[in-house]
Amino acid sequence: MEQLKAYKFRIYPTEEQEIFFAKTFGCVRINVNTNMYISACIKMYRFTHFLYLNNLLFGK
Numbered sequence: 001m002e003q004l005k006a007y008k009f010r011i012y013p014t015e016e017q018e019i020f021f022a023k024t025f026g027c028v029r030i031n032v033n034t035n036m037y038i039s040a041c042i043k044m045y046r047f048t049h050f051l052y053l054n055n056l057l058f059g060k
Helices: 015-058
Strands: none
Touching: none
16 A cells, blocks of 8 residues: 655744735635635525426426
8 A cells, every 4th residue: 555645834924924824814714605605595596496486387
C-alpha cells in the first residue's frame, strides 16, 4: 500500500496580513452562505412549482 505524507505549516502573519486574511475569509464566508441560500431557494421553488402544477393537473 502506498504511504501518503502530510505536511503541516505554521505561519506568523504580520498585523497587516492578519487584517487582509480576516477580510478575505469574511468575504468568502458571506459568498458561500449566500450561494447556499440561493441554491436552497431555487430547489424550494422548483419543488413548490412542481406541487402547484401537480395540483392543477390532478386535483388536490
